[in-house]
Amino acid sequence: MASNSNNPMTEAEDRFVTAWGQMGSAWGISRTMAEVHALLYITGDALCTDDIMARLEISRGNASMSLRALVDWGIVLRTHKRGDRKEYFVAEQDIWTMARAIVRERLKREVEPLIASLHEIRDVSTKSGADSEAIEAHNARIENLVAIFELIELLVQRFVSPSGEGLEAAAMLLQPSGQRGSEREGDGAGEDRP
Amino acid sequence: MASNSNNPMTEAEDRFVTAWGQMGSAWGISRTMAEVHALLYITGDALCTDDIMARLEISRGNASMSLRALVDWGIVLRTHKRGDRKEYFVAEQDIWTMARAIVRERLKREVEPLIASLHEIRDVSTKSGADSEAIEAHNARIENLVAIFELIELLVQRFVSPSGEGLEAAAMLLQPSGQRGSEREGDGAGEDRP
DNA sequence: GGTTGTTTTCAGAAAATACTGAAAACCGTG
DNA sequence: CACGGTTTTCAGTATTTTCTGAAAACAACC
Numbered sequence: 001m002a003s004n005s006n007n008p009m010t011e012a013e014d015r016f017v018t019a020w021g022q023m024g025s026a027w028g029i030s031r032t033m034a035e036v037h038a039l040l041y042i043t044g045d046a047l048c049t050d051d052i053m054a055r056l057e058i059s060r061g062n063a064s065m066s067l068r069a070l071v072d073w074g075i076v077l078r079t080h081k082r083g084d085r086k087e088y089f090v091a092e093q094d095i096w097t098m099a100r101a102i103v104r105e106r107l108k109r110e111v112e113p114l115i116a117s118l119h120e121i122r123d124v125s126t127k128s129g130a131d132s133e134a135i136e137a138h139n140a141r142i143e144n145l146v147a148i149f150e151l152i153e154l155l156v157q158r159f160v161s162p163s164g165e166g167l168e169a170a171a172m173l174l175q176p177s178g179q180r181g182s183e184r185e186g187d188g189a190g191e192d193r194p
Numbered sequence: 195m196a197s198n199s200n201n202p203m204t205e206a207e208d209r210f211v212t213a214w215g216q217m218g219s220a221w222g223i224s225r226t227m228a229e230v231h232a233l234l235y236i237t238g239d240a241l242c243t244d245d246i247m248a249r250l251e252i253s254r255g256n257a258s259m260s261l262r263a264l265v266d267w268g269i270v271l272r273t274h275k276r277g278d279r280k281e282y283f284v285a286e287q288d289i290w291t292m293a294r295a296i297v298r299e300r301l302k303r304e305v306e307p308l309i310a311s312l313h314e315i316r317d318v319s320t321k322s323g324a325d326s327e328a329i330e331a332h333n334a335r336i337e338n339l340v341a342i343f344e345l346i347e348l349l350v351q352r353f354v355s356p357s358g359e360g361l362e363a364a365a366m367l368l369q370p371s372g373q374r375g376s377e378r379e380g381d382g383a384g385e386d387r388p
Numbered sequence: 389g390g391t392t393g394t395t396t397t398c399a400g401a402a403a404a405t406a407c408t409g410a411a412a413a414c415c416g417t418g
Numbered sequence: 419c420a421c422g423g424t425t426t427t428c429a430g431t432a433t434t435t436t437c438t439g440a441a442a443a444c445a446a447c448c
Contacts, residue, residue, distance in 0.1 A: 030405080049425075255439065
């Protein structure tokens with residue numbers, strides 16, 4: 001991060017960028033990609049590649065690739081400003097939309113392939129015909145995994161993916177009593193700057 | 195993986211080890227650690243360090259560290275065999291217990307620190323006193339994140355962590371109609387063979 | 389306390405990942 | 419279709435992460 005201005009605003013942003021970057025890398029997302037997202041989200045502005053390069057002190061190539069990935073993930077959008085040839089990028093500002101996109105994407109990229117593998121494995125060990133006690137046990141374990149991951153897939157699809165509502169409702173529903181204070185998460189972040 | 199025996203059982207195991215290892219690394223867990231876990235889970239046996247080294251073709255140091263980490267995560271247990279000085283390791287076989295341990299641990303390691311950071315950031319930007327429109331918007335975004343992550347924390351704690359039941363029930367509850375075929379996930383993995 | 393079998397640690401090596409920068413591709417314009 | 423501004427690509431390099439192996443620490447035993 002470039003800025004060392006003692007502006008508390010900027011400091012808060014930098015801190016957030018760092019924290020989000022760390023979280024990202026703990027979950028198998030490249031630190032920089034997470035940082036770019038953090039920057040776009042926390043500023044809420046439409047930034048161009050050069051803005052991002054400057055603020056994060058990264059190369060053009062890196063910025064370009066990270067942005068493309070974020071766009072693929074569906075949590076950052078391309079925009080333009082009239083009379084300006086450059087491309088600008090904005091982060092999806094609604095938190096729930098963002099959460100949905102992330103979860104949906106990870107499901108698709110990592111869970112679904114796993115389920116596919118489990119199916120194949122099941123076939124391999126089932127087809128073998130033999131059935132000692134050990135093989136039975138093995139098959140049972142695979143079945144269990146298939147079951148749990150298919151369940152996860154189903155839940156995610158129902159609550160995160162399709163129509164739109166879902167997670168919020170579920171969350172509310174599952175969380176009966178008080179306990180939360182000041183927020184207003186319904187509409188999510190809002191602020192659609194022009 | 196060492197074994198290239200054309201034994202279909204072994205092949206299925208190897209495939210599972212590979213698939214689980216990949217999934218692990220996609221989620222920020224070292225591939226080897228996930229593979230060790232996969233091996234212990236899928237065989238269901240109590241294996242000693244040398245077994246694991248041999249089967250996975252890894253060094254003693256690596257095996258030792260991975261095992262320790264798995265034990266820390268609470269998804270692998272140390273055992274002993276009478277008259278044998280070596281330590282043996284078994285994977286938790288109940289899938290729900292395992293899932294709970296994993297989620298609980300990740301919450302603790304990655305979500306809680308993030309929430310802490312968000313709180314600090316909130317303080318930084320709130321304390322600054324100023325309140326232009328931009329700052330308001332910034333604060334609102336941080337609030338939203340705090341809200342969503344605290345909600346996640348709460349849900350996870352309620353459904354995954356403490357007493358024991360929870361996820362299963364929730365899962366069932368949230369999944370009203372038919373649609374799933376052959377499995378029997380109710381009791382969870384079960385199979386405590388003697 | 390010495391011996392032996394076993395596990396842990398950790399500095400350095402190897403492998404995997406991410407990043408850079410410059411060249412190539414793109415693209416609207418004149 | 420040549421030109422300036424802009425984005426993408428990718429070979430090479432740098433950084434980070436993971437792994438190894440041998441030495442040190444343990445621990446049961448005699």
